[in-house]
Amino acid sequence: MSDFSHLRKNLKKDYSKFTEIKVAVLGDSATQLLVTALKGQAYENQLNLDVFEADYDQIPLQINNSSSDFHAFQSDYALIFQSSQKLLSQFNKTEIGRRKYWAEIQVNQIKEYYDKIKSHSSKTRLIVFNLPIVNDSIFGNYSNKVEISFSFQLRKFNYLLSVLSVDLTDIHICDLASMQSNLGLEKFLNTSMYYNNSMVLSLDVLPIVAKNTLDIISAGEGKFKKCLILDLDNTMWGGVIGDDGVENIQIGSLGIGSAFSELQTWAKELNNRGIILAVCSKNTESIAKEPFETHPDMVLRLYDFAVFVANWENKADNIRYIQRVLNIGFDSMVFLDDNPFERNIVRENLPDVTVPELPEDPVEYLTYLRGQNLFETMSFSFEDKERTKKYQVEAKRVEIKEKHTDEESFLRSLEMKCAVANFTTFNIPRVAQLTQRSNQFNLRTKRYSEEEIQRIQKSENHIGLAFSLEDKFGDYGLISVVILEKRNHNELFIDTWLMSCRVLKRGVEKFVLSTIVEQANELDIKLISGEYIPTVKNDLVRNHFSDLEFKSHDFDLWSLNLNEFSDKQTFIQKQQNDERFN
Amino acid sequence: MNFPTNKHLFKNSKMTRDLIKVELDIVFRDVLDDDSISLSDSTVAEDIEEWDSINHIQLVVQIEKRYKIRFKAAEIQSWENIGEIIDSIIRKLE
Numbered sequence: 001m002s003d004f005s006h007l008r009k010n011l012k013k014d015y016s017k018f019t020e021i022k023v024a025v026l027g028d029s030a031t032q033l034l035v036t037a038l039k040g041q042a043y044e045n046q047l048n049l050d051v052f053e054a055d056y057d058q059i060p061l062q063i064n065n066s067s068s069d070f071h072a073f074q075s076d077y078a079l080i081f082q083s084s085q086k087l088l089s090q091f092n093k094t095e096i097g098r099r100k101y102w103a104e105i106q107v108n109q110i111k112e113y114y115d116k117i118k119s120h121s122s123k124t125r126l127i128v129f130n131l132p133i134v135n136d137s138i139f140g141n142y143s144n145k146v147e148i149s150f151s152f153q154l155r156k157f158n159y160l161l162s163v164l165s166v167d168l169t170d171i172h173i174c175d176l177a178s179m180q181s182n183l184g185l186e187k188f189l190n191t192s193m194y195y196n197n198s199m200v201l202s203l204d205v206l207p208i209v210a211k212n213t214l215d216i217i218s219a220g221e222g223k224f225k226k227c228l229i230l231d232l233d234n235t236m237w238g239g240v241i242g243d244d245g246v247e248n249i250q251i252g253s254l255g256i257g258s259a260f261s262e263l264q265t266w267a268k269e270l271n272n273r274g275i276i277l278a279v280c281s282k283n284t285e286s287i288a289k290e291p292f293e294t295h296p297d298m299v300l301r302l303y304d305f306a307v308f309v310a311n312w313e314n315k316a317d318n319i320r321y322i323q324r325v326l327n328i329g330f331d332s333m334v335f336l337d338d339n340p341f342e343r344n345i346v347r348e349n350l351p352d353v354t355v356p357e358l359p360e361d362p363v364e365y366l367t368y369l370r371g372q373n374l375f376e377t378m379s380f381s382f383e384d385k386e387r388t389k390k391y392q393v394e395a396k397r398v399e400i401k402e403k404h405t406d407e408e409s410f411l412r413s414l415e416m417k418c419a420v421a422n423f424t425t426f427n428i429p430r431v432a433q434l435t436q437r438s439n440q441f442n443l444r445t446k447r448y449s450e451e452e453i454q455r456i457q458k459s460e461n462h463i464g465l466a467f468s469l470e471d472k473f474g475d476y477g478l479i480s481v482v483i484l485e486k487r488n489h490n491e492l493f494i495d496t497w498l499m500s501c502r503v504l505k506r507g508v509e510k511f512v513l514s515t516i517v518e519q520a521n522e523l524d525i526k527l528i529s530g531e532y533i534p535t536v537k538n539d540l541v542r543n544h545f546s547d548l549e550f551k552s553h554d555f556d557l558w559s560l561n562l563n564e565f566s567d568k569q570t571f572i573q574k575q576q577n578d579e580r581f582n
Numbered sequence: 583m584n585f586p587t588n589k590h591l592f593k594n595s596k597m598t599r600d601l602i603k604v605e606l607d608i609v610f611r612d613v614l615d616d617d618s619i620s621l622s623d624s625t626v627a628e629d630i631e632e633w634d635s636i637n638h639i640q641l642v643v644q645i646e647k648r649y650k651i652r653f654k655a656a657e658i659q660s661w662e663n664i665g666e667i668i669d670s671i672i673r674k675l676e
Contacts, residue, residue: 004640005612005613005640005644008640009615012615033636033639033640036636190643192642192653192654192655192658193639193643195655196639196655196658196659197635197639199639201645203639203640203643226629327629
């Protein structure tokens with residue numbers, strides 16, 4: 001974690017190659033140092049923040065006034081930073097009879113802010129800081145039983161805010177309450193800064209708050225971790241399996257074995273949430289696998305891993321291999337290893353891989369890792385849980401592919417079936433998630449929140465298409481999303497066309513194009529147009545439109561005249577829509 | 583460089599004040615990002631362009647960290663010049 005002066009010095013560095021994000025900061029306390037910390041942390045997250053900072057204590061003023069500078073700024077993210085300290089003085093002015101409803105009124109206020117902000121700028125996402133618990137010691141511990149006490153209402157506020165954010169998916173919460181409970185109020189608040197300068201976060205805490213905020217923003221911009229790569233000896237269990245033997249490694253409920261068990265449980269829970277697990281260990285493969293197969297106290301089992309690499313090669317090369325199999329970016333990988341030498345080799349060769357500097361004592365691993373907030377996300381769908389299975393199936397496909405000498409017989413042998421659906425309540429979370437996380441096969445890289453996808457679903461000018469693919473090995477689930485926009489009755493513009501890289505080279509693009517053409521025919525539209533917006537990551541689809549015989553206009557604008565279109569052969573069968581999803 | 587906080591080594595002398603001033607130069611140069619800063623007892627905020635109220639907060643925290651001391655809020659507000667900051671530091675260390 002960077003300290004404040006390090007972040008401040010970042011401000012002098014060159015941000016020009018980073019994506020620019022517009023962030024508005026609205027606070028009820030002085031936020032100048034918070035803004036400095038956010039901008040400095042943005043360098044670490046490779047983002048370039050364009051910040052609008054409202055004057056002190058102007059939250060309602062800026063939001064309620066339609067012609068305010070805040071609304072004119074049209075932020076990508078609006079930060080609402082209220083503080084327990086300021087709210088306490090407001091609470092104390094509330095008449096006793098109404099204190100019972102204080103949290104509800106405050107959360108309602110947030111809801112009103114949200115509606116107001118959205119009505120001016122639908123793209124803006126809110127990041128609301130929840131409230132650290134301050135016990136004003138009017139009731140002592142008894143405050144937990146008294147509805148009109150401040151700490152009771154603070155807890156209720158945090159709970160109701162979370163409930164609100166479940167429905168309004170564009171409200172994100174920066175969990176200041178957890179940060180304070182980890183660090184303690186004394187470290188959190190510098191009282192002299194508070195009384196002299198109206199600032200509620202100490203210089204030591206600002207970098208932590210800034211990092212958590214930027215983690216949320218990064219996740220919103222599609223930068224987040226997808227895979228956890230684990231070393232084994234002295235990382236997943238105590239001891240060296242090759243020397244000590246399976247019966248002597250430390251794992252299970254006794255002594256420090258339980259530290260390793262808890263770490264494994266953590267990895268397992270991440271896996272349940274959709275983080276892919278892989279092993280990268282210097283070991284003989286059969287010996288490395290033995291504990292997973294035979295040791296009764298192991299939490300993780302072989303089926304939890306998408307890729308298992310145990311050999312005596314260089315770990316950087318092994319991680320490159322894992323990357324090829326999984327086909328995800330190095331910047332979405334985290335590598336855990338107790339050995340500083342191995343960590344450095346990976347850092348030097350693969351600087352994009354995140355390599356936490358694990359503490360020396362294994363009992364500290366888990367607390368340390370939890371504090372790093374490595375796996376921030378902006379969405380969760382239950383399909384995430386199935387990811388490991390998909391990658392394991394993919395490994396089988398790779399095997400089969402090597403047996404077939406020609407492409408056509410391979411594709412034919414897969415017996416692919418594709419289902420096409422419009423956007424529905426069932427697929428919207430996953431559709432939004434794909435728009436947020438697809439980087440490579442993504443023509444325009446437009447990120448959409450669930451709410452925006454819902455609007456597109458209801459819009460008369462848009463058609464949303466979601467494609468799911470299965471083959472004889474298994475179900476890929478939702479793999480491609482297309483959003484079409486009707487323009488002037490005679491043109492159908494491809495606003496979004498993205499595809500999961502797991503189904504590259506299966507002919508899905510041709511299948512999707514046929515579906516787009518069908519849609520155009522139904523509307524009696526003769527022209528389909530599209531655009532390629534180059535990014536650092538989507539070079540893969542540079543020739544996408546020319547490959548599909550679109551004609552180029554200027555630069556990256558393309559169009560297809562349906563009078564000249566002929567259907568391409570694919571080996572994908574169209575599946576009748578499942579009734580449940582319509 | 584660590585300041586001798588051990589009591590019998592500590593004296594409020596010109597040498598002590600000079601030593602603190604040298605250390606404050608380092609803190610100020612770092613926080614205000616200006617290597618040309620050279621403080622004297624009579625230096626005031628108006629003399630140094632970057633020394634505004636926001637940077638002042640960071641200066642105070644850095645000085646507190648360096649000497650492992652804590653200033654009173656009223657004390658911080660009372661300072662008129664560098665000499666008075668040095669007085670405060672010495673009072674805490676005595």
